[in-house]
Amino acid sequence: MKGRGLRAYALIYLLFLYAPILLLPIFAFNSGTVIAFPLRGITTEWFAQMWGNASLRRALFNSLTIAVSSSVLATCLGIFAARASTRFEFPGKGPIMGLIMLPLVLPEIIVSISLLVVLLSLGVKLSVLTVIIGHTLICMPYATVILSTAFNSLDRSLEEAAYDLGETRWSAFRLVILPLVMPGIISSLLMSFTISLDEFIIAFFLAGNEPTLPTYIFSQLRFPKQIPAIMALGTVLVLLSVVLLTIAEYFRRRGIARTGAKDTGGFL
Amino acid sequence: MASGNRSQTAQGLTLITPPFAYAVLVLAAPLLTILAYSFFKDGYLTVIREFTLENYSTVWADPIFHRIMLRSLVVAALVTLVTVVLAFPVAYFLSFVVAPQRKSMWLFLITIPFWTSYLIRVFLWKVILGYNGVINSGLKTLGIIEQPLTFILYNVNSMVITLAHAYAPFAILPIFIALEKIDRSLLEAGRDLGESRAMTFWRVTLPLAMPGVVAASLIVFIPTIGDYVTPALIGGGKIPMIANMIQAQMLDLDNRPLGSALAVTAMLIVALISLIFLALNWRFLKVRQ
Structure with a gap:
């Protein structure tokens, strides 16, 4: 009896959350060119159109380059930040960690505009590289959070045992700690990859003339004729994100299980 | 042990240096640059490095800025209210009804659309x-x-619906975490002392959940006010919010000092509102420590 009303409400809420995503494939396979009911018929034409599009392929290539680079960079920086914050005490820890986590709450428009102004005044040419710089910055806090959970659940005596058995600080890190936090690292990589792949504002301001998938989509939304193909692209992107996140979640849980901690759930 | 502590401190500082340096270079330095620019003069296509408060007086005197800032605040406040009120029962359900081993499954389902x-x-x-x-x-x-x-x-209503949908998980997670921290025996004590279920919720659960509600409100409010995409797409560019105005001033009109002053003013207003909001809820936040 308890919570039946709440459960019904939660399910309706989930439906509200998923409503737009559920509509996406419906219109991606609808043969009508206008995104409205009633539906016409089933077609895979939009997907075929998508494959044949050269500028889309370029955007995809750029997006993948950016996402791979910034997820690796953000995860490396995140490992340092997570290790430092979970294992050591040092002066100024609060403010330093605060600055590293700041992009989580700062509106992206502020981050991207201020970075853009600096890059332009330094005479840096906008390119894929400048987007990587921005994406690394906004992925770093997420990577740090995920990795902190991984490092936090480590038993410190394992590390001390390694020292006692004659390992150096680096070899103990490589042989004992790294394998234990590996699931966290994989989870952080996938998470950062997903964030970068989806990120629009920073790419919009910092990419110059190079398209990424979201900026390509944004540029196409003005043309009603292109919308069905965008729906098809969106379906593929959403599927990709869901798969990546599921794998990330799997590794996050495995990491927690491996270090024997209790799952507190959630990424944030 | 003292030398051990010092080497611990040194190790910690060494480790934190790369991410900290990156944040300083890519985040703090640009933010300070914006702050500096807001006090400079605009010479067409260049920036004249001369101190002036003119940009700020222009921003404050501009009726368009007042309208757009007010609209951004109203939209963000509405979105915050809607998301937090709608999210609370879901967070409550997750914390009090769902079986512990299924909680992360539910959280995962809720966060997926967000990503x-x-x-x-x-x-x-x-x-x-x-x-x-x-x-x-x-x-x-x-x-x-x-x-x-x-x-x-294509109006403020549709912007609120869109943004409320976009930031929903942001509201659920902090409230859920606050509810999880509540000692369940306090609720039993409330019931044992003769309070009804509703009164126990009102006098025990809700005050203890307030830190989560406050965090959720701020986490939704701050990014919402700086949202660029929703006004551009949903409003069709006709009902801009502050982010669109900053972008137009910075890039389309290429007046960086004025754009910077706009950004700094907007950030100050948001910071001020957040502080007032925190102060109003201080008694709930204090209880935790």
């Missing part, structure tokens, strides 16, 4: 709410309405 292409989700709301959108065309096909519903068309 899937923001741009496409916003655009889909335009499709759903539009003149010939899913709701209107669906209702017309079913014969429920003859004319399209107009109150959801």
Whole structure:
């Protein structure tokens, strides 16, 4: 009896959350060119159109380059930040960690505009590289959070045992700690990859003339004729994100299980 | 042990240096640059490095800035209210009803939509709410309405719905965490002392959950006010919010000092409102320590 009303409400809420995503494939396979009911018929034409599009392929290539680079960079920086914050005490820890986590709450428009102004005044040419710089910055806090959970659940005596058995600080890190936090690292990589792949504002301001998938989509939304193909692209992107996140979640849980901690759930 | 502590401190500082240096270079330095620019003069296409407060007086005197800032604040406040009120029962359900081993499954389901292409989700709301959108065309096909519903068309309402959807998980997670921390025996004590279930909720659960509610409000409010995509897509560019105005001033009109002053003013207003909000809820936040 308890919570039946709440459960019904939660399910309706989930439906509200998923409503737009559920509509996406419906219109991606609808043969009508206008995104409205009633539906016409089933077609895979939009997907075929998508494959044949050269500028889309370029955007995809750029997006993948950016996402791979910034997820690796953000995860490396995140490992340092997570290790430092979970294992050591040092002066100024609060403010330093605060600055590293700041992009989580700062509106992206502020981050991207201020970075853009600096890059332009330094005479840096906008390119894929400048987007990587921005994406690394906004992925770093997420990577740090995920990795902190991984490092936090480590038993410190394992590390001390390694020292006692004659390992150096680096070899103990490589042989004992790294394998234990590996699931966290994989989870952080996938998470950062997903964030970068989806990120629009920073790419919009910092990419110059190079398209990424979201900026390509944004540029196409003005043309009603292109919308069905965008729906098809969106379906593929959403599927990709869901798969990546599921794998990330799997590794996050495995990491927690491996270090024997209790799952507190959630990424944030 | 003292030398051990010092080497611990040194190790910690060494480790934190790379991410900290990166944040300083890519985040703090640009923010300070914006702050400096806001006090400079604009010479067409260049920036004259001379101290002036003119940009700020222009911003404060500009009626368009007042309108857009007010609209951004109203939209963000509405979105915050809607998301937090709608999210609370879900967080409560997750914390008090769902079996412990299924909690992370539910949290995962709730966070997934948040991670899937923001741009496409916003655009889909335009499709759903539009003149010939899913709701209107669906209702017309079913014969429920003859004319399209107009109150959801390309206006502040549709922006609020879109943003409330986009930031929903942001509201659920902090409230859920606060509820999880509540010692369940306090609730039993409330019931044992003769309070009804509703009164126990009102006098025990809700005050203890307030830190989560406050965190959720701020986490939704701050990014919402700086949202660029939703006004650009849903509002069709006709009802800009502050982010669109900053972008126009910085890039389209290429007046960086004025754009910077605009950004700094907006950030100050948001910071001030957040501080007032925190102060108003201080008694709830204090209880935890």
